[in-house]
Amino acid sequence: MLSPQDLAAKVGATLFAVDAASKDFLQMELLACEPGRARMRMKVREPMLNGHQICHGGLIFTLADSTFAFACNSHNKVTVAAGCSIEFLKPAHLDDVLTCEGVEQVLQGRHGIYDMQVSNQRGEVVALFRGKSTSIQGTVIAQEAGPA
Amino acid sequence: MLSPQDLAAKVGATLFAVDAASKDFLQMELLACEPGRARMRMKVREPMLNGHQICHGGLIFTLADSTFAFACNSHNKVTVAAGCSIEFLKPAHLDDVLTCEGVEQVLQGRHGIYDMQVSNQRGEVVALFRGKSTSIQGTVIAQEAGPA
Amino acid sequence: MLSPQDLAAKVGATLFAVDAASKDFLQMELLACEPGRARMRMKVREPMLNGHQICHGGLIFTLADSTFAFACNSHNKVTVAAGCSIEFLKPAHLDDVLTCEGVEQVLQGRHGIYDMQVSNQRGEVVALFRGKSTSIQGTVIAQEAGPA
Amino acid sequence: MLSPQDLAAKVGATLFAVDAASKDFLQMELLACEPGRARMRMKVREPMLNGHQICHGGLIFTLADSTFAFACNSHNKVTVAAGCSIEFLKPAHLDDVLTCEGVEQVLQGRHGIYDMQVSNQRGEVVALFRGKSTSIQGTVIAQEAGPA
Numbered sequence: 142m143l144s145p146q147d148l149a150a151k152v153g154a155t156l157f158a159v160d161a162a163s164k165d166f167l168q169m170e171l172l173a174c175e176p177g178r179a180r181m182r183m184k185v186r187e188p189m190l191n192g193h194q195i196c197h198g199g200l201i202f203t204l205a206d207s208t209f210a211f212a213c214n215s216h217n218k219v220t221v222a223a224g225c226s227i228e229f230l231k232p233a234h235l236d237d238v239l240t241c242e243g244v245e246q247v248l249q250g251r252h253g254i255y256d257m258q259v260s261n262q263r264g265e266v267v268a269l270f271r272g273k274s275t276s277i278q279g280t281v282i283a284q285e286a287g288p289a
Numbered sequence: 290m291l292s293p294q295d296l297a298a299k300v301g302a303t304l305f306a307v308d309a310a311s312k313d314f315l316q317m318e319l320l321a322c323e324p325g326r327a328r329m330r331m332k333v334r335e336p337m338l339n340g341h342q343i344c345h346g347g348l349i350f351t352l353a354d355s356t357f358a359f360a361c362n363s364h365n366k367v368t369v370a371a372g373c374s375i376e377f378l379k380p381a382h383l384d385d386v387l388t389c390e391g392v393e394q395v396l397q398g399r400h401g402i403y404d405m406q407v408s409n410q411r412g413e414v415v416a417l418f419r420g421k422s423t424s425i426q427g428t429v430i431a432q433e434a435g436p437a
Numbered sequence: 438m439l440s441p442q443d444l445a446a447k448v449g450a451t452l453f454a455v456d457a458a459s460k461d462f463l464q465m466e467l468l469a470c471e472p473g474r475a476r477m478r479m480k481v482r483e484p485m486l487n488g489h490q491i492c493h494g495g496l497i498f499t500l501a502d503s504t505f506a507f508a509c510n511s512h513n514k515v516t517v518a519a520g521c522s523i524e525f526l527k528p529a530h531l532d533d534v535l536t537c538e539g540v541e542q543v544l545q546g547r548h549g550i551y552d553m554q555v556s557n558q559r560g561e562v563v564a565l566f567r568g569k570s571t572s573i574q575g576t577v578i579a580q581e582a583g584p585a
Numbered sequence: 586m587l588s589p590q591d592l593a594a595k596v597g598a599t600l601f602a603v604d605a606a607s608k609d610f611l612q613m614e615l616l617a618c619e620p621g622r623a624r625m626r627m628k629v630r631e632p633m634l635n636g637h638q639i640c641h642g643g644l645i646f647t648l649a650d651s652t653f654a655f656a657c658n659s660h661n662k663v664t665v666a667a668g669c670s671i672e673f674l675k676p677a678h679l680d681d682v683l684t685c686e687g688v689e690q691v692l693q694g695r696h697g698i699y700d701m702q703v704s705n706q707r708g709e710v711v712a713l714f715r716g717k718s719t720s721i722q723g724t725v726i727a728q729e730a731g732p733a
Contacts, residue, residue, distance in 0.1 A: 156340035162348060166336040188314040191358065192304035198370050199354035200310060203347025210339065222346050224569065226374035226522065226670055228698055228717060230691060247674060247710050254672055254713055256700075266691050269698055271715060273520065273672060372717065374522055374670065376550055376569060378543060395526060395562050402524055402565055404552075414543050417550055419567060421524060421668065452636035458644060462632040484610040487654065488600035494666050495650035496606060499643025506635065506642075518642050522670035 145176040149215035152281045153179065156214060163207040167200065171211060177245030177255075179211035185237045196233035198268075205257040205270035208241040212255050213274040217284070220253070220276040227270045231261070238262045241270075251276045293324040297363035300429045301327065304362060311355040315348065319359060325393030325403075327359035333385045344381035346416075353405040353418035356389040360403050361422040365432070368401070368424040375418045379409070386410045389418075399424045441472040445511035448577045449475065452510060459503040463496065467507060473541030473551075475507035481533045492529035501553040501566035504537040508551050509570040513580070516549070516572040523566045527557070534558045537566075547572045589620040593659035596725045597623065600658060607651040611644065615655060621689030621699075623655035629681045640677035649701040649714035652685040656699050657718040661728070664697070664720040671714045675705070682706045685714075695720045 143151065153174025163169045163181075167189075172180040183204045191197040206225060213220045233239055243257040257270035291299065301322025311317045311329075315337075320328040331352045339345040354373060361368040381387055391405040405418040439447065449470025459465045459477075463485075468476040479500045487493040502521060509516040529535055539553040553566035587595065597618025607613045607625075611633075616624040627648045635641040650669060657664040677683055687701040701714035 158340075159342070160338075160340035160345075161335060162337050162339050162345035187309060189310050190308075191310050191355075192306075192308035192362075193367070193369070194307070197308075197310035197351060197354070198373070199347065199351025202350045202354065202373070203345060206345070206347035206350065207339075219341070221341070221380075222377055224374065224376040224520070225346070225350070226372065226715070228372040229370055230693055230696075230698075232369075246713060249674055249710075252674075254674075266693075269690060271670070372668070374567070378545055378548075378550075394565060397526055397562075400526075402526075414545075417542060419522070454636075455638070456634075456636035456641075457631060458633050458635050458641035483605060485606050486604075487606050487651075488602075488604035488658075489663070489665070490603070493604075493606035493647060493650070494669070495643065495647025498646045498650065498669070499641060502641070502643035502646065503635075510636075515637070517637070517676075518673055520670065520672040521642070521646070522668065524668040525666055528665075 148217055149174050149176045152215055152217050153211050155282050156211065167203060169204060169207055174211045174215055176215050177212060179208045179215065179243050180240065181208045182238060182240045185233050185235055185239065187235065190235060198229055201233060201239065201259055201268050202227050204239055204241050205259055205268065208243040208257050209255050209270065209272040212243040212245060213253055214281055217280050217282060218276040219279040219281055220274045223273045223275045225270060225272045227268055229268050231265055231267050233261060233267050239267060296365055297322050297324045300363055300365050301359050303430050304359065315351060317352060317355055322359045322363055324363050325360060327356045327363065327391050328388065329356045330386060330388045333381050333383055333387065335383065338383060346377055349381060349387065349407055349416050350375050350418065352387055352389050353407055353416065356391040356405050357403050357418065357420040360391045360393060361401055362429055365428050365430060366424040367427040367429060368422045371421045371423045373418060373420045375416055377416050379413055379415050381409060381415050387415060444513055445470050445472045448511055448513050449507050451578050452507065463499060465500060465503055470507045470511055472511050473508060474539060475504045475511065476536065476538050477504045478534060478536045481529050481531055481535065483531065486531060494525055497529060497535065497555055497564050498523050500535055500537050501555055501564065504539040504553050505551050505568040508539045508541060509549055510577055513576050513578060514572040515575040515577055516570045519569045519571045521566060521568045523564055525564050527561055527563050529557060529563050535563060592661055593618050593620045596659055596661050597655050599726050600655065611647060613648060613651055618655045618659055620659050621656060623652045623659065623687050624684065625652045626682060626684045629677050629679055629683065631679065634679060642673055645677060645683065645703055645712050646671050646714065648683055648685050649703055649712065652687040652701050653699050653714065653716040656687040656689060657697055658725055661724050661726060662720040663723040663725055664718045667717045667719045669714060669716045671712055673712050675709055675711050677705060677711050683711060
């Protein structure tokens with residue numbers, strides 16, 4: 142039987158390994174996956190720039206949405222996003238390194254609320270994100286799984 | 290002097306040509322850019338799948354956010370997103386073709402509200418998105434520009 | 438068997454009659470309750486003013502939230518608000534008469550999304566509101582009810 | 586010259602004294618107004634019940650919106666709500682005593698983001714609210730004001 146910490150870490154590693162969008166396409170790193178929390182990092186690369194030559198806001202959202210996914214799946218129940226909101230506070234530029242920290246605010250039955258904060262390498266807040274999750278049937282990894 | 294329709298189309302083409310994220314990275318198509326409106330399309334490809342093997346919600350958001358950008362820049366004032374919310378209604382799967390239609394609901398001074406609807410190839414609504422825009426200084430293309 | 442129109446009207450009248458907050462406290466009027474739609478009106482009275490001597494934004498929200506409630510209960514399934522967002526566009530002043538129009542955008546299974554627009558007596562948009570609903574068990578009025 | 590703490594308390598008392606909606610109509614109490622923070626309380630009374638005989642969600646929102654107003658005006662710049670979102674987690678019933686705690690998350694130039702949590706007398710979270718503020722011209726009380 143895994144501790145909640147070990148379970149969250151294992152769920153995170155398992156999901157991340159098959160998350161082509163986060164890992165390969167956007168080249169995010171999963172820095173931490175803990176019970177109800179996660180932390181990810183993404184560098185702004187040239188393909189991520191929009192017509193104003195700043196990072197596409199959708200890709201900043203995607204970093205937050207990925208972090209949200211790891212935080213809300215960390216309890217090993219398959220959980221999806223029902224809705225999200227984001228406030229954009231500062232633009233992100235080429236070569237900025239964005240870190241997203243996310244934490245569970247409320248989890249009641251199948252519904253949770255999670256807050257994400259995206260900051261740049263100078264510690265400036267780039268965006269605040271709030272996600273609402275719903276768990277569906279199934280577990281991410283087999284419940285009885287022992288340590289890897 | 291361009292008509293509002295021609296101005297919007299020209300602004301759209303100009304922004305899209307340099308929007309690496311939308312055009313090249315996510316391979317969206319800009320189907321229409323009209324005064325206060327836009328329509329874009331994106332196919333769900335393998336690199337866009339997340340750990341649950343469905344399209345990453347952040348990339349569905351990105352399609353809506355791009356469409357929002359074209360709609361709110363269509364008046365040829367440089368305009369950025371202040372905040373957005375999205376409700377996810379159905380998952381999108383590999384090879385689904387998503388179309389986003391967006392329309393201006395309110396434009397008052399520098400602030401606008403735009404609603405986007407993302408549908409799949411069966412006409413099912415995948416997501417609803419609402420964006421708040423703020424115009425900043427400058428125009429997208431030179432104001433006196435004649436027809437290309 | 439009532440038509441959807443008659444059923445919605447009857448559900449609206451039934452709910453409104455026992456809705457102390459909307460009817461008596463805020464003195465709203467229910468102008469229409471149709472399938473997936475509703476329209477309400479509220480005058481800004483002195484007790485509704487906040488410390489800036491304009492209508493308290495919460496009471497503008499409450500008008501929209503009531504209209505949302507009538508629209509989403511109009512199908513005669515007991516339905517509650519899961520979450521809402523509002524954008525405030527113009528202040529409302531003493532003696533302004535606010536009208537809220539609301540319409541269902543999506544209804545899928547137990548979950549719906551409804552958009553409300555609050556305008557003043559000059560037709561200016563005061564606020565835009567989006568509500569997410571969830572139906573729970575039960576009907577508002579007995580299903581087999583004939584005309585009153 | 587007042588300290589930030591004393592200034593916030595004085596701004597709070599000044600605004601609350603003329604806030605008919607919060608003080609008289611909804612009978613809220615202002616428990617604290619500190620720099621970037623506020624705390625308010627409201628009892629659910631009979632006139633606040635809706636057609637489902639639970640507290641009207643709009644009035645729960647109004648408690649959060651008032652608390653948000655005190656938190657974002659606490660720096661003595663006149664500040665208004667641009668937009669808000671709320672997630673309803675539990676219904677509130679007759680005679681429940683709701684407390685709202687609010688805190689500034691970000692304040693950048695004229696724009697701020699504030700998070701409110703509404704709990705009942707059992708400590709259960711009833712709603713989470715996020716508000717976006719914009720400061721306009723003017724101060725709430727004269728800047729040079731000495732202690733009352």
